[in-house]
Amino acid sequence: LYIIAGIFIFVYYQVLASNELKISELESEKRLYDLNKTYMGVLEHQNDELNMMFHDTKNHYIAISSFDNIEDVRRYVNKICKTYDRKNTLCxxxxxxxxxxxxxxxxxxxxxxxxxDYEVKTADLSYIDDSELSIMLNNILDNAVEAAEKSSEKRIEFSLRHVQNNMDLLSVINSCDNPPRHNDRQLLTSKSDADKHGFGTKIIKKHVKSNNGRYEWKYDEQSKEFHLTVMFQVNKAPEPRR
Incomplete structure (x- = not known):
């Protein structure tokens, strides 16, 4: 019986490992498809922005040609330069x-x-594998978008910066009219939830932990904001995957 049980367990884990490998391959293919689709969407958006910029440039030239005072020209040019600085967001x-x-x-x-609103200072998380970074940030920002879209203020703030003791601090704050449902600080998934912050939370925590990160969240009742913070240890090798 022990031998039979041992063989059964061995076969079971072999099948389980094979299924996990297939799932991993499918997830990799899906991530590649999503990245290609996302990149095409970004390029299309940038192309639309460029077309609008070319159209606006013609009108700017016409406006500048009508100025008689050089100071008026400088003020006008400075004003439109600030607008164009925000257009080129690819880099x-x-x-x-x-x-x-x-x-x-x-x-x-x-x-x-x-x-x-986004702010990236002195940190870029380049030490995290691209696929890991994609899974973490897409899940985090998907949750933020779903909550912000249903809120009255409709706002997201993304911040990434290097802090003392070789730590990188990732912060995402989004407007959220309703407090997220949770059980002892464990966010709950529910399709009827207005915020939907529970979706993908386990995936986020798993990949944060595997990259030597600490995950925390809080909800501010007064400002109606959901705060998510991840602290990454820069100088440590990632934990082995389990």
Whole structure:
């Protein structure tokens, strides 16, 4: 009986490992498809922005030609330069994957009427594998978009910076009219939830932990904001996957 039980357990784990490998391959293919689709969407958005910029440039030339005072010309040029500085958003950091993800949500938030503010300072998470970074940030920002879209303020703030003791601090704050449902700080998934912050939370925590990160969240009743914070240890090797 022990021998039979041992053989059965061995076969069971072999089948389980094979199924996990197939699932991993399918997830990799889906991530590649999503990335290609996202990149095309970003390029299409940038192309639309360029077409509008060329159209606006013609009108700017006409307006500038009508000025008689050089100071008026300088003030006008300075004003439109600030507008164009925000147009070219493809290069935000030194991490191409981070740039691609942020550009994706710049486009998504623009389409959904959500104000998306981002600030990337002295950190770019380049030490995290692209696929890991994609899974983490896409799940985090998907949750933020779903909650912000249903809120009255419709706002998301993304911040990434290096802090003391070789730590990188990732912060995402989004407007959220209703407190998220949770059980002893464990966010709950529910399709009827207005915020939907429970969706993908286990995936986020899993990949944060495997990259030496600490995940925390809180909800501010007064400001009606959901705060998510991830602290990454830069100088440690990632934990082995289990």
């Amino acid at each position: 935000i950091s030194n991490n191409k994957m981070l740039d691609l993800i942020l550009n994706k949500y710049i486009v998504v938030c623009s389409q959904k009427g959500i104000k998306f």
